Amino acid sequence: MEVLLENINTNKNLLAFSGGVDSSALFFILLEKNISFDIAIINYNIRKESKEEVSYAKELAKKYNKTIFIKDIQVDSFSNFEKKARDIRYGFFDELMENHLYENLITAHQLNDKLEWFLMQFTKGAGINELLSFEELSFRKEYKIIKPLINSSKKDILAYLKANKIKYFIDKTNDDENFKRNYFRKNFSNKLLEEFQEGIKRSFEYLENDLASLRDKIVCVLKEKELEIYKNTKDDNLNIKIIxxxxxxxxxxxxxxxxxxxxxxxxxxxxxxxxxxxIKDLIYICPYEKEPIPKEIKEKLRINKIPINCRVYIYQNNFLEKVIETIK
Ligand SMILES: Nc1ncnc2c1ncn2[C@@H]1O[C@H](COP(=O)(O)OP(=O)(O)OP(=O)(O)O)[C@@H](O)[C@H]1O
Known part of the structure; x- marks a missing residue:
């Protein structure tokens, strides 16, 4: 099994642990590799086993001396559940990462997840950016997200669990084809990986290299807090990628x-x-704020052709001089 740990270069790691196949394996792999980490688990309370999964997480945390963060929530309905669950999950992670100064969030996404996503996007109509969503290393807010198992297939991970006699839970909703993701998993991605794992891995690698070449053409001229200004590439396709x-x-x-x-x-x-x-040679991206701006500053913003929707944020944060300096 290929485990990618090069990007973990700090002790401040938080593992997103669900008690399922992948995160249970990753828990023990990180232990084996002496990587320091704590764990976070969300109980959506939609399956009766979820309480047991939380107990298992608590048990592991106690045994291996890890801090554990638990969020217990009640998702009201199944409609759009995956999206709701994801929003809740990342809201919780954002909070933990910031409040406890973690630097890396480690998730147990693997190759089957990556191919599943690829195929789902492919059948919807997508470009290279949308097709490749699960990168080994990505960035969110002020932290990194690392996926050490992204080149390992479910089959490899199950073999590891079996060889090491590690307990894990199987989420029965994974079989429910009413979730689009499961439909793709059952009918396509799992089968393709059974037969073509190495070729699929290589294709992802080539595509990721292509994407990296594209990214090299992106120039960020200013980044201050949540304000980003890029050079307009004059290429719609690339501009959209930046955005x-x-x-x-x-x-x-x-x-x-x-x-x-x-x-x-x-x-x-x-x-x-x-x-x-x-706007002309630049792309501005920043939070949209509303607040009155003093008249003389308003004028300065206007003269310097600062985009209307970005003016308040730039004014509120005193970035105007820096922006003018950058764009002149
Ligand atoms: N309830 C949860 N609490 C904490 N982290 C979670 C939870 N659900 C998923 N994750 C994290 O997000 C990753 C991807 O989610 P996904 O739904 O594919 O995983 P899963 O099949 O539920 O669990 P596993 O990856 O452990 O088999 C997981 O590997 C895990 O790191």
């Missing part, structure tokens, strides 16, 4: 409609939260 990635770090995903609108209107507020403006 997409920045929004992803902020926990937002651009819809097809929004993506077309940004390119058409050049100025847009996404989900009432983030302002995106493509």
């Amino acid at each position: 997409d990635e920045s929004l992803k770090k902020r926990g937002l995903i651009l819809t097809k409609k929004q993506r077309d609108e940004v390119l058409k209107q050049k100025e847009l507020v996404i989900s009432h939260r983030v302002a995106v403006s493509i």
Whole structure:
């Protein structure tokens, strides 16, 4: 099994632990490799086994002297459950990472998850950026997300669990084909990986290299807190990629409609939260705020052609001089 640990270069690690196949294996792999970490688990209370999974997490934490963070919540309905669960999960992780000064969030995503996502996006209509979603290393807010098992298949992970007699839980909702993800998993990704694991891994590697070459063309001229200013690449495709990635770090995903609108209107507020403006040679991305601005500053913002939706944030944070210096 290929375990990628090169990016873990700190003691401040938090493992997202669900008690399932992948995170149970990862717990013991990290222990084996003497990597220091704590764990976080969310109980959505939609399956009766979830209490036992939390007990298992507590048991492991106690035995191996780990701090454990538990969030107990009640998700009201199954509709759009995966999205709701993900939002709750990352809200909880964001809070823990910030409050306890963790630097890396470690998740147990693996190759089957990556192929499943790829195929789901592929059948929806997607470009390289959307197809490749599970990278070994990514960034969110002020922290890193690391996926050490992303090159290992479920089959390899199960073999590791068996060889080491490690307990884990099987989430029965994984068989429920009403979840689109499970439909893809059962009918396509698992079968393809059984037969073509090495080729699939190589293809992901080539595609990721292509994506890295594209990323080299992206130039960020200013990053201050949540304000980012990039050079306009004059290539719609690449500009959207820049915007997409920045929004992803902020926990937002651009819809097809929004993506077309940004390119058409050049100025847009996404989900009432983030302002995106493509103005001449630059792309501005920052939180969208509303507040009166003093008249003389308003004038200065206008003269310097600062995008309307970005003005308040730049004013509030005293970034105007820095922005002017950068764009002149
Ligand atoms: N309830 C949860 N609490 C904490 N972390 C979770 C939870 N559910 C998922 N994760 C994290 O997100 C990753 C991907 O989620 P996914 O739904 O694919 O995993 P899973 O099948 O529920 O669990 P596992 O990865 O342990 O088999 C998990 O590997 C785990 O690191």
